[in-house]
Every structure is written in C-alpha cells, then in structure tokens.
Amino acid sequence: MAENNSGTEEGRPGTRRGPLIALFAVAAVVVAVAIFAIVQQPSGDPTPAGSPTAEQTAGTETPSTTPAPTTSPGGAGATEGTPLPSANVLDEPKSGQEAIDALGDKIEIVAERNGMTVDQVTNLLQTDATAHVSVTGSIYYVDTRTP
Numbered sequence: 257m258a259e260n261n262s263g264t265e266e267g268r269p270g271t272r273r274g275p276l277i278a279l280f281a282v283a284a285v286v287v288a289v290a291i292f293a294i295v296q297q298p299s300g301d302p303t304p305a306g307s308p309t310a311e312q313t314a315g316t317e318t319p320s321t322t323p324a325p326t327t328s329p330g331g332a333g334a335t336e337g338t339p340l341p342s343a344n345v346l347d348e349p350k351s352g353q354e355a356i357d358a359l360g361d362k363i364e365i366v367a368e369r370n371g372m373t374v375d376q377v378t379n380l381l382q383t384d385a386t387a388h389v390s391v392t393g394s395i396y397y398v399d400t401r402t403p
Contacts, residue, residue, distance in 0.1 A: 351388040366393040
C-alpha cells in the first residue's frame with residue numbers, strides 16, 4: 257500500500273531549498289561586494305588629465321618636481337628632445353584678460369605646455385570664463401555652475 261507522509265516534512269521534495277537559496281544569495285552578495293571593491297580601487301593618478309587639483313582650485317599650488325612634457329613649438333603634442341622650462345609662469349592661478357596680462361611673454365610657455373598656439377590660448381582665455389592658467393602653466397577649467 258501507499259505510504260502517507262503528509263504529517264512529516266522529511267519525505268517532501270523541496271524542503272531543503274530554503275537553506276540552499278539563502279546560501280546562493282549570500283554567495284552572490286559576497287561576489288558583488290568583491291567586484292565593487294575592485295572597481296573602486298584608485299588608479300595611479302586620481303586626477304584626470306586637464307582637471308584642476310585641490311591645490312590649484314584653492315590657489316596654493318606647489319611646484320611640480322616632475323619635468324613638464326616636451327612638445328614642438330608647432331603644438332599638437334609632438335615630442336622633441338628639448339624639455340620645456342619647469343619654472344612657474346604665474347604667482348597664483350588666473351583667468352581671462354588678467355591671466356593674459358600677467359603672463360606677458362610667458363604665454364608662449366603656456367601655449368607649448370598645452371599643445372596650443374599663443375593665439376589659441378589668448379582666444380580661449382578671452383572667450384571662456386571657466387578656463388584658468390595654473391602657476392605652472394597648465395590650462396584647466398573651473399565649474400562655475402555647480403553650487
């Protein structure tokens with residue numbers, strides 16, 4: 257005759273699924289946390305190229321100990337064997353006509369360091385209020401719209 261196991265849980269299929277599902281859920285969470293931790297690890301340079309550093313935005317920049325990249329006078333990033341001067345071009349970051357006036361002849365250094373012509377740098381500083389020149393001659397942009 258047929259045996260009736262309706263009073264016990266041991267004979268019914270699926271009664272051990274609860275702990276197994278919980279185990280898989282915990283494993284999925286552990287894997288997700290591990291992937292998140294790997295993705296969030298900083299790369300060697302946390303500041304994207306062209307972005308201002310905290311020192312630049314605060315107006316107190318420390319001189320760089322690494323030599324500036326070398327480019328040809330024509331711009332466009334062509335590398336040559338002669339390094340550009342590493343001296344600061346400004347006492348503090350500036351923008352607009354104030355930067356153009358303060359730079360004087362050093363605007364050529366800024367143009368070279370940023371792969372631009374003097375006319376391009378001058379036009380940029382005159383037409384884009386977010387464009388700034390750091391003390392080392394790097395051009396960066398300040399977000400004026402974010403509160």
